[in-house]
Amino acid sequence: MSIFDTVNRLRVIRPHQEINNGDPGRRIFTHCTMVCGPQSGRTTRQNDEFPRTQMQRQGLRFSKPRHYGVSPGPRLQPESHRPENLRPPEPFQNQTTAARLVRGDGPGTRPLAGTRRRRPQLHQDAVAMSILDAEVFDFLTDLQINNNRPWFEDNRDRYRSVAATFEQFIGGLINNIARFDPDIGRLQPRQCIFRIYRDTRFSKDKTPYKTSLGAHLLAGGRSHEANHAGYYLKIAPGGSLLAGGAYLPPGSWLGPIRQAICDNPAAFKKIIAQKSFKNYFGTIEGEKLKTAPRGFAKDHPEIELLRYKSFLAVHNLDDEQVTDAGFMGHTTRVFRALQPFAAFLNAAAP
Template sequence: MKVLFDFLKELRENNNREWFNENKQGYEASKEQILFFTELMIQEIHKFDADVPLIDPKDCLFRIFRDVRFSHDKSPYKTHFGSFIAKGGRKSDRAGYYIHLEPGNSFLGGGVWHPEAAPLKAIRTEILDHPEALKAVLDDEKFKKYYPSIEGEKLKTAPKGFPKDFEQVDLLRYKSYAFGFQVEDQTVLGDDFVSLAVDAFRELSKANRFLNDALDKWC
């Protein structure tokens, strides 16, 4: 990943089209690295999560070009590479696995981030019906080693249409059911990054299985 990190560090200091066009070779080499890593993760995840097919890694990789139409920051390029591995690739509304590579801010994770109203209601309904199943995942020591908590914003009270006196009401208040953990640069650049990612994603599959079962049942 050194080529990728070196390119992103330079891009951070030279985030303009002229520099980018002059360094297209570095971009293409970096893109090949993240695509190779994404393909490797797809193959490994497929072994323990049948919901993830052997898809083209290009369908999982997010574009490096920023949408600046509604942003005060007019920098044309992202300073990271990201891939979302799930059935349907990066545009999927299913629970999946996310890779974020950025010098000083790399992380691995996944789940469902800011789902639309219908899938969010489906997940909450499944939690209401089977809270013990999700709690078993969240309380699992191997899972907690990577993902100590659900990430993202929460409602202040129970969502509309759900009982406020539900014993596990806190689990219903999340707007996302997402998980993640930071990875230091030296780890990303080290020899054990692949095995770490596979192990972390294997643990994440426990939560993703619950989430995707909910989507299959209620959507």
């Protein structure tokens, strides 16, 4: 092959000329002048000069590609031409900032692990309604005499007022208990309060309404009563009380409680021997077996504790205590004394 044939097979492609000409072997470079082979598709030198050198010698400008020296990526458009879905969001009042993300109070956020968590004040309006006045006992006394649906419907407004007062009281009590039992602070009053309507399907007593107000404050709400100890409150004329513990727990919980007492009797005895516990509750209460429970010897040194079928601490109240202005503080102190006892039982829960 002569030198003339070689020259004819090579062609210098300039930016203003046709690039491909239907030949798939040629590469397309619009930003520089180069010599391309028809088949190889690779840039070649002519007269030992690269295309850039040839352009400089001919007085042509060698323009670099727009992406020269920049990592590949989509080219950003000016703000005014950017599609709406690609523009940064406008500031708004509920935007999740870094500080709110740490606190966990932004929309759809939770507190970050290892950060300080402030106890939420869920029931701040309960402070002004922390007294159970005589209206509560008047309504319950009248309900004992007129426990029927027609009378209740005629006095439904009275019931709503009493129920609102009791709900506000429970809200304030939740705030107070959360200071020494943080799990209680996550509750809402309605998760704790019992309905006033009785289930009469399997009872000989067909009166439709309870003649007392009650609430049970425990982690997770009343749905966990079967295997969790909490703080129980009952308000009834002549029968109010504060209590807590495990009432006839199922075998899956009763067995571990007995085993925990057997394994560490000193810790359990220390709890029920504390001065505050004895002042408010005296001793623990509950039904007992007549003999040793299965799996324990009759002469076991802790047999008197192991025979319990229920482990309860009860503090009875009179009506004057309930309507007193200091009843909220008294209730809080009683439940604070109850907390170690409940914690011991909950540690054995399945």
